[in-house]
Amino acid sequence: MNDSEKKSYGSGTRCVQGGYHPKNGEPRQIPIIQSTTFQYASSEEMGKLFDLEASGYFYTRLQNPTNDFVAAKIAELEGGTAAMLTSSGQAANFFALFNICEAGSHVVASSAIYGGTYNLLNVTMRKMGVEVSFVSPDAGEEELQAAFRDNTRAVFGETISNPSLTVLDIEKFARLAHAHGVPLIVDNTFPTPINCQPLRWGADIVTHSTTKYMDGHGVAVGGVIVDGGHFDWMAHAEKFPGLCKPDDSYHGIVYAEKFGMGGAFITKATTQLMRDLGSIQSPQNAFYLNLGLESMHVRMPRHVETAQAVAEFLSGRPEVSYVNYPGLPENRYYDLAKKYMPHGGCGVVAFELKGGKAAAEAFLKALKLAAIETHVADAKTCCLNPATSTHRQLTEAQLKEAGIPAGLIRMSCGLEDAEDLIADFSQALLATH
Numbered sequence: 426m427n428d429s430e431k432k433s434y435g436s437g438t439r440c441v442q443g444g445y446h447p448k449n450g451e452p453r454q455i456p457i458i459q460s461t462t463f464q465y466a467s468s469e470e471m472g473k474l475f476d477l478e479a480s481g482y483f484y485t486r487l488q489n490p491t492n493d494f495v496a497a498k499i500a501e502l503e504g505g506t507a508a509m510l511t512s513s514g515q516a517a518n519f520f521a522l523f524n525i526c527e528a529g530s531h532v533v534a535s536s537a538i539y540g541g542t543y544n545l546l547n548v549t550m551r552k553m554g555v556e557v558s559f560v561s562p563d564a565g566e567e568e569l570q571a572a573f574r575d576n577t578r579a580v581f582g583e584t585i586s587n588p589s590l591t592v593l594d595i596e597k598f599a600r601l602a603h604a605h606g607v608p609l610i611v612d613n614t615f616p617t618p619i620n621c622q623p624l625r626w627g628a629d630i631v632t633h634s635t636t637k638y639m640d641g642h643g644v645a646v647g648g649v650i651v652d653g654g655h656f657d658w659m660a661h662a663e664k665f666p667g668l669c670k671p672d673d674s675y676h677g678i679v680y681a682e683k684f685g686m687g688g689a690f691i692t693k694a695t696t697q698l699m700r701d702l703g704s705i706q707s708p709q710n711a712f713y714l715n716l717g718l719e720s721m722h723v724r725m726p727r728h729v730e731t732a733q734a735v736a737e738f739l740s741g742r743p744e745v746s747y748v749n750y751p752g753l754p755e756n757r758y759y760d761l762a763k764k765y766m767p768h769g770g771c772g773v774v775a776f777e778l779k780g781g782k783a784a785a786e787a788f789l790k791a792l793k794l795a796a797i798e799t800h801v802a803d804a805k806t807c808c809l810n811p812a813t814s815t816h817r818q819l820t821e822a823q824l825k826e827a828g829i830p831a832g833l834i835r836m837s838c839g840l841e842d843a844e845d846l847i848a849d850f851s852q853a854l855l856a857t858h
């Protein structure tokens with residue numbers, strides 16, 4: 426596919442055929458290049474790769490063709506210029522931030538984010554000297570302005586947050602970030618590029634835990650970083666010396682000059698962070714991820730349709746005090762969700778049982794189709810009661826303070842028949858009486 430073809434094809438065509446374009450006699454499916462290393466006839470030829478004068482492969486810790494095909498497909502889906510796979514979603518978010526932050530930097534992050542990312546920012550990156558200010562995604566512009574400092578280097582949020590299902594006002598956050606000369610990084614795991622493309626709304630970098638809907642079958646942990654290619658690093662060179670000043674650990678290269686706005690971010694993340702921290706996705710896992718991507722455009726509408734039906738069913742049940750799903754008109758994020766995700770957001774629904782912890786336990790025990798798992802965004806429906814699992818160390822009072830009612834259930838609607846799931850939930854709700 427040439428560039429204009431890439432732009433004209435729809436998401437479905439990109440899911441199936443993006444990223445990999447075999448020539449005569451080459452494998453139709455993306456091959457698994459299960460090799461740690463790549464051979465060359467002369468050291469001069471290999472030397473050009475080390476000098477970044479030629480592109481090619483020499484060691485899988487930095488780059489592998491299987492991974493690059495899959496990353497290129499995801500870049501096409503998000504409308505980005507470059508992408509890299511990582512070993513997990515955690516690694517993707519860490520690399521995306523650490524590529525432009527260092528000791529002494531500061532990050533403004535939405536407080537409605539995945540627990541693992543919250544810990545990454547609040548514990549581990551603080552230990553590394555990176556400061557963070559958490560802000561409510563719903564705060565007004567004035568309050569958000571006040572969170573910025575001279576040393577702020579990035580703004581971070583999730584399109585639809587896991588698990589609170591908060592919808593980020595991407596345009597508002599992008600406007601604020603850009604007014605302060607820094608990029609907006611958005612974790613787009615829950616909607617996937619099928620339902621939302623944050624780069625088109627002003628975000629600069631997109632990340633994913635590919636472990637979730639992109640894989641979609643619960644087989645491989647992975648992550649991806651996509652660069653939108655529209656953040657002008659050189660215009661804010663004093664803030665981003667790593668991209669705009671010579672890299673002494675890489676022959677004095679200036680990434681933003683040599684690779685331009687479209688390539689600098691991912692090239693630096695590869696040559697510095699992958700080189701030094703080595704969190705590559707295995708080519709085998711990239712292959713599994715690609716199988717998931719090939720049907721993502723077919724699966725996502727089904728996840729959304731089922732979640733909407735489940736949310737509406739639960740709303741009408743006397744055992745349920747509250748249903749949190751942005752597709753319900755009474756949800757506080759309904760309008761934002763409609764704007765950024767007109768075809769729906771994701772398959773995860775959260776709801777609270779009136780009977781608290783005891784009701785939650787009885788409900789989960791009675792389920793026949795939905796399994797209890799620490800997972801979401803899978804073909805198989807799964808659920809969790811945070812109070813008795815992920816947050817079980819907290820007392821009832823602490824749970825209340827954290828905004829996690831004891832009777833809260835997080836339900837990730839899979840690809841089973843919606844009628845069967847609803848029948849299952851219906852009998853399990855009766856078991857809570």
Ligand SMILES: *Cc1c(COP(=O)(O)O)cnc(C)c1O
Nearest residue numbers: 513514515539587614634636647
């Ligand atoms: C799961 C998840 C992560 C972490 O991804 P892993 O692949 O488990 O490391 C990050 N962000 C979001 C929104 C997630 O749901």
